[in-house]
Amino acid sequence: MRLFRTMRADLIVHDESPSLVEIHKGVTTQGIFNGATKSGVYDSECNLVASSTRIRGTNEFVDREIDRTALLNPYEDGRDTYFLGRGVNHYGHFVLETLSRAWAWQEHGKGLVPIIQAPMPRFARALYALIPNLSEQIELVKRPTRFHQILVPGAAFIIAHKAHVTFKKLCDRMAGQTAASREAMTEQPLYISRAGLGSVDRRTLEGEHSLEGFLESEGFLVVRPERLPIEEQIILFNRHRWIVSPMGSACHTRLFSCRPTNLIMLTSSYFNPNYALCDLLCEGASHYVNVFARPDIGAGVRLPGFVEPVVLESDRLVTTLKEFGLVRASATFDQPPLDIIAYKQKWLEAARSQLKRKGGSEQNLLRAIDEIVASFNS
Numbered sequence: 001m002r003l004f005r006t007m008r009a010d011l012i013v014h015d016e017s018p019s020l021v022e023i024h025k026g027v028t029t030q031g032i033f034n035g036a037t038k039s040g041v042y043d044s045e046c047n048l049v050a051s052s053t054r055i056r057g058t059n060e061f062v063d064r065e066i067d068r069t070a071l072l073n074p075y076e077d078g079r080d081t082y083f084l085g086r087g088v089n090h091y092g093h094f095v096l097e098t099l100s101r102a103w104a105w106q107e108h109g110k111g112l113v114p115i116i117q118a119p120m121p122r123f124a125r126a127l128y129a130l131i132p133n134l135s136e137q138i139e140l141v142k143r144p145t146r147f148h149q150i151l152v153p154g155a156a157f158i159i160a161h162k163a164h165v166t167f168k169k170l171c172d173r174m175a176g177q178t179a180a181s182r183e184a185m186t187e188q189p190l191y192i193s194r195a196g197l198g199s200v201d202r203r204t205l206e207g208e209h210s211l212e213g214f215l216e217s218e219g220f221l222v223v224r225p226e227r228l229p230i231e232e233q234i235i236l237f238n239r240h241r242w243i244v245s246p247m248g249s250a251c252h253t254r255l256f257s258c259r260p261t262n263l264i265m266l267t268s269s270y271f272n273p274n275y276a277l278c279d280l281l282c283e284g285a286s287h288y289v290n291v292f293a294r295p296d297i298g299a300g301v302r303l304p305g306f307v308e309p310v311v312l313e314s315d316r317l318v319t320t321l322k323e324f325g326l327v328r329a330s331a332t333f334d335q336p337p338l339d340i341i342a343y344k345q346k347w348l349e350a351a352r353s354q355l356k357r358k359g360g361s362e363q364n365l366l367r368a369i370d371e372i373v374a375s376f377n378s
Contacts, residue, residue: 004288007273012162013280018154019051020104026150027074028052029066030141031086031118039063039086039117041150046071052083052152054097056159074144082109083152084138087118092249093159094124096274100156103166105134106173112151114138126230130174160273168255168281175256178231180238185259189326190236191215192245196224204309204346205246205292207335211312215244218327225250237261242326246292247271252278260284264324266317268292268310287324291317297344307354309346311338341376348373 025044031037039062040053046068054062063086082105085098098116105114114137120128128135156167175181195208205211212222221240225233234256237243244264245251252274254263260283265275267288279286292310294302302308314335321327352369355362 003270004276008276010161011273011277011280013277014162014164016164017103017166018156018164019152020108020154021049021051021152023049023150023152025146025148026152027071027144027146028083028115028117028141028150029071029144033066033144034070037063037086038066040065041083041152042066042068042071049152051154052085054086055155055161057161071144074146077145078148079113080111080149081147081151082112082114083150084114084116085155087116087120087124089121090249091123092252092274094121095127095249095252095255096157096159096278097155098124099127100164100167100170101153102128102131102134103156103164103170104151104153105131108151108153109134115141115147115150117141123230127174130177130231131170132177157277160277163277163281165281171255172258175234175238175258178234180235180256181258183235183239185241186239187241189215189220189242189244190240191220191222192243192248192250193222193224194246194248194250196226203246203248203307204350205312206309206338206343206346207312207314208246210335211314211317211333214331214333215327218321218331220244220326225253242324244321244326247275251275254278254282257282257284263287264289264320264326266291266312268294287320289317289320291320295338295340295343297340297347303347303350303354307350309343309350311343345373345376 023041023043027042029038041049043049048065056062085101087098088094114134116138119140125135128138156164193208193212194205195212216222223236233253237253237257238259242262246266251265254261255278262284263286265286265288267290269290271288291313293313294308294310312335314333318327318331318333322329348369352366355366
C-alpha cells in the first residue's frame with residue numbers, strides 16, 4: 001500500500017489536449033536506423049522535436065538522437081503528413097505509446113498522409129481500422145525522408161507519468177465503431193487468461209490452466225484474448241461488469257470500455273504504474289490483489305518482476321472472489337502441487353531470455369544456464 005500511494009502521487013491526468021506542432025520541412029526515419037531503434041521527427045535544421053520521440057517517466061528518452069549528419073541528404077517528399085509515432089509489436093506499449101498519438105486525426109488529419117516509423121502488426125491495423133479514414137492511408141517510412149509539413153501530435157499517454165482525457169475520448173470513439181455500446185451488460189464475470197501465451201519471458205503463471213477450469217465451473221467466461229479479434233475483445237470489456245485478469249497488457253483494453261466496469265487485477269506486491277494511470281481514465285472500480293508468489297529456488301538473484309515465473313496463491317484468490325460474490329461461498333480450488341523442477345526450468349529460461357535481450361554479452365552466464373538445464377534433463 002505504501003508503494004501504491006507513492007506511485008499514485010506521481011501520476012497526472014490532464015483535461016487539456018497534448019501539444020500539436022507543425023514542422024515545416026521536417027525529417028523522420030525508419031524505426032530501425034543504422035542498426036539502432038529510433039523515434040521522432042527532426043526540424044529543418046535537424047534538431048529533434050521533443051514531443052515527437054518516445055518518453056517515459058518525467059523526461060526519460062527511450063531512443064537516442066540521430067547524428068544530424070545522417071539527416072543532411074534525405075529523400076524529398078513534398079506531401080503534408082500526420083506523424084503517428086514509431087510503433088511497436090507489443091500490444092500494451094502500442095496502445096499507450098503509439099495509438100495515443102491518433103487523438104488529433106479526426107479534427108486535424110484531413111488532407112494529410114498518416115506516417116509511422118515501424119511496420120504494424122495485425123492488431124495495430126485492426127485498432128487503426130476503428131478510426132475513420134485512417135488505416136487505409138497509413139504509410140511506412142522506409143528511409144530518411146523530408147516532408148513538406150509534418151503535423152506532430154504529442155503523445156496523449158506518457159508511460160509511468162501522465163495521461164490526457166483526450167486519449168480516453170479517442171478510445172471511446174473507437175469503441176463506438178464496434179457493437180460494444182449495443183451489447184447488454186451481464187453480471188457473468190469474465191476472466192482474461194494468459195495461459196495460452198506460452199512464452200517463458202512473459203510472466204508465466206503456474207497453475208493458470210487449473211484456474212481456468214475452476215473459474216469456468218463457477219460460471220466465469222474464460223477467454224484467451226490473443227485468439228480473438230480486436231473488436232470482440234472491446235465488446236467483451238463493455239459487456240461484462242466484472243473482469244478478472246492477471247496483470248498484463250490485455251488489461252489495457254479496458255480503455256475502450258464506454259461503461260463503468262470493475263477490474264480485479266491479479267498481481268504480485270509490485271505492479272507497473274501504467275495500470276493505475278489507465279484506471280484514472282476509466283469509470284468503475286479497480287482492485288489489485290496480491291496473489292502471486294515467487295518460490296525460493298536458491299538462485300540468490302531475482303529477475304525483473306514482470307519476467308520471473310510466478311505461482312498462484314489459490315487460497316488468497318478464492319477468498320477474494322468470495323468477498324466480491326463472484327464464486328460460491330462453498331467453492332474450493334484444489335490446485336495441483338508445484339512441480340519445482342519444471343518451475344526452475346522456466347525460471348532459467350526466463351533468465352536466459354533476459355540475457356539474450358541484453359545482447360548476449362554474458363556468455364559465461366548463458367553457458368552456466370545451459371549446463372544447469374541439461375542437468376535437469378539428464
